[in-house]
Amino acid sequence: MSYVDPDPTMEAEMTPSTPAPTKWIAGRWRYSLVAAILAGTVAMVSWSVVGPWRLTAGAETETPIPPGSPVTASSTEGSHWSPSAAPGTPDPGTPKPGTPGPSSSHGDHGPGPGDYVLADPPVTGVVPSRANPPRKAHREFQANCAVSHRKSDDPIVFPNQAGASHNHTFMGNTTTDAASTTESLLAGGTLCRVPGDRSGYWMPTVFDGDTAVLPVGPQVIYYKSGVRDYTSVRPFPVGLRFLVGSPTTTAAQFAASPAYQKGWECGDSYDNVDFPATCPAGTQLNIRMQAPSCWDGRHLDTPDHVSHMVYPVDGVCPDSHPVAVPMIEFKMAFPVSGDMSQVELASGRGFSFHYDFYNAWETPVLAALVTHCINAGRQCDARGYSQFDPAAGAALDETYQLPGSRTALNRAGWTAGSSLSGDAAGPARMLDGDPGTRWTSGAPMTRGMAIMVDMAAVRPVSQIALRSTGADHPRAYEVYLSTDGVSWTGPVASGPGVSELTVASFDQRSARYIRVAQTGSSTSWWSISEFVVYD
Structure with missing residues (x-):
């Protein structure tokens, strides 16, 4: 196989x-x-x-x-x-490990002085620790x-x-x-x-x-x-x-x-x-x-x-x-x-x-x-959360970023739509703040499916996060931005989706409309439970 x-x-x-x-x-x-x-x-x-x-x-x-x-x-x-x-x-x-030696010639690919990349600044004055902290x-x-x-x-x-x-x-x-x-x-x-x-x-x-x-x-x-x-x-x-x-x-x-x-x-x-x-x-x-x-x-x-x-x-x-x-x-x-x-x-x-x-x-x-x-002796996942020490919380937020490093925009007054006919009400579920509801394509993923969000006003944006359930994440995506819904810039971000959380980052731009095109294919339906935009 x-x-x-x-x-x-x-x-x-x-x-x-x-x-x-x-x-x-x-x-x-x-x-x-x-x-x-x-x-x-x-x-x-x-x-x-x-x-x-x-x-x-x-x-x-x-x-x-x-x-x-x-x-x-x-x-x-x-x-x-x-x-x-x-x-x-x-x-x-x-040279022995850690000891720079004279340059040697081995043809075009050989190591030479240029292959030494110095740390700037170097870390000096460190003594190897022989301490024995509590066993973890x-x-x-x-x-x-x-x-x-x-x-x-x-x-x-x-x-x-x-x-x-x-x-x-x-x-x-x-x-x-x-x-x-x-x-x-x-x-x-x-x-x-x-x-x-x-x-x-x-x-x-x-x-x-x-x-x-x-x-x-x-x-x-x-x-x-x-x-x-x-x-x-x-x-x-x-x-x-x-x-x-x-x-x-x-x-x-x-x-x-x-x-x-x-x-x-x-x-x-x-x-x-x-x-x-x-x-x-x-x-x-x-x-x-x-x-x-x-x-x-x-x-x-x-x-x-x-x-x-x-x-x-x-x-x-x-x-x-x-x-x-x-x-x-x-x-x-x-x-x-x-x-x-x-x-x-x-x-x-x-x-x-x-x-x-x-x-x-x-x-x-x-x-x-x-x-x-x-350093704290925890067994963490990619967010820095330990199921054996839940009271300690996680190092990163739900989008796997430092808490407070970006601000999620208030979605009051926003509207959403999709490229699928007869799907007028469903996209609004991406914006309702309830992860238990979701928009879904209702059909297997194909290239060209798209959703669009109107943020009601032009504002600076630098990242979007799409949360899906199970295998319903986009197989690949492209993100486009527009100030008027007619002329589009992009794709400002693109890539394959690989998990239930798809995060697309890009240089901060001003936009009112965001369009996400699904460019992969799968027998799974495409779904989005939460669509979040960051400044």
């Missing part, structure tokens, strides 16, 4: 931008450098249980690699990645982000080199590509549930044969405490970016990595280093993987894209990387089951799984969630 996106408006983005052969890796040497650094990192990190090497049935037997040994790529490579020349080994001039079972919140597109780009490893990477599945920010910068991400749209999270999250695309298998709906990306003293965790600095794992990792290295969390899972099968041979029909292929959470406080990026971040040792950050930041944990679900013999990653075998993170959170929003959830 392979996922086929039901929304034709996303077809161009969800379809590989190049023919199949060019989905392969164009520059594996650089990923090999990352793997070399990771091997040294694994040697320095302690964790509770390593156990026997965890290999799936049918995989070749591997001898555990002694700590610090050179990293080599797997000898068996998938059809979606090209067999490169001899796998890279650590470059003699490669969970210190976390979720970032629920959906897939936006696929590209053979990687703005961290191959900046400004479109098509240079293996194929990636991008989540969160809708604009992420080879040319992405901190500024462009902050200005982009997002498919994360929290509008203030415009971060880029990406991973190698999963293929079943030649068919891309894409996660459906918002995926779970945990933000946790990776250190014992969860009160010491602070937000990521804007622009921080790093890799977790490496496509050149061997099965043994993947299993021994502190990033490893039960490997690939489906049905009752778990702890698989490579893809299981089969998965029960109707199940999903799942994986969890944890990121390092100790930052050196000086660099937003380093030439190997990993040296500025390391894992805690026995729950404490090392002196070289004293700043405790959230530990990201990917929890991905891929809709594929049955015979898994044709399933592979764009980067190769299952143990080549890795992911990238480029932080573009609005700082106050991230800080509120870190303080309310991680």
Whole structure:
């Protein structure tokens, strides 16, 4: 079973931008450098249980690699990645983690002085906390982000080199590509549930044969405490970016990595280093993987894209990387089951799984969630609400924004209509303040359905929020504005709808009329229980 996106408006983005052969890796040497650094990192990190090497049935037997040994790529490579020349080994001039070294020349893609991105200002004077606050079972919140597109780009490893990477599945920010910068991400749209999270999250695309298998709906990306003293965790600095794992990792290295969390899972099968041979029909292929959470406080990026971040040792950050930041944990679900013999990653075998993170959170929003959830030892959802501590409330409001950050306009005197004939009374239910009532299309979603709201007077607007029920959210949408109901500006915002709350933000403009066009298709009806506009 392979996922086929039901929304034709996303077809161009969800379809590989190049023919199949060019989905392969164009520059594996650089990923090999990352793997070399990771091997040294694994040697320095302690964790509770390593156990026997965890290999799936049918995989070749591997001898555990002694700590610090050179990293080599797997000898068996998938059809979606090209067999490169001899796998890279650590470059003699490669700096140790956290220690800038002299520039080296590796052709056009090689690391150089320009690859060091300095934090401005740096975080200095931090001493790793060895405190033991009261034990809390969970210190976390979720970032629920959906897939936006696929590209053979990687703005961290191959900046400004479109098509240079293996194929990636991008989540969160809708604009992420080879040319992405901190500024462009902050200005982009997002498919994360929290509008203030415009971060880029990406991973190698999963293929079943030649068919891309894409996660459906918002995926779970945990933000946790990776250190014992969860009160010491602070937000990521804007622009921080790093890799977790490496496509050149061997099965043994993947299993021994502190990033490893039960490997690939489906049905009752778990702890698989490579893809299981089969998965029960109707199940999903799942994986969890944890990121390092100790930052050196000086660099937003380093030439190997990993040296500025390391894992805690026995729950404490090392002196070289004293700043405790959230530990990201990917929890991905891929809709594929049955015979898994044709399933592979764009980067190769299952143990080549890795992911990238480029932080573009609005700082106050991230800080509120870190303080309310991680520092307070709560288990929170994407709003920062803990069902185990309801009296504490949530960090964010019902539109997943900071309370008071925007003002909802008074809807007294507003009217609404729809493009559907014989639907005169229904649209008013979007404006009645009762979430128990709703307007509904009364028919499956098709491109061209639209609703229009007359705000009775021209006023400044910068955001709308549509609340639906269940699967009745728009599959895709475009927002248009007008001062007279005749001449329209837009679309001022557009994108796919992925959950019961659709929030569209745009530069503040003056408007009296707002039109939302439904541009996707679904067998579900389109419904809106509340239509809210913000200044």
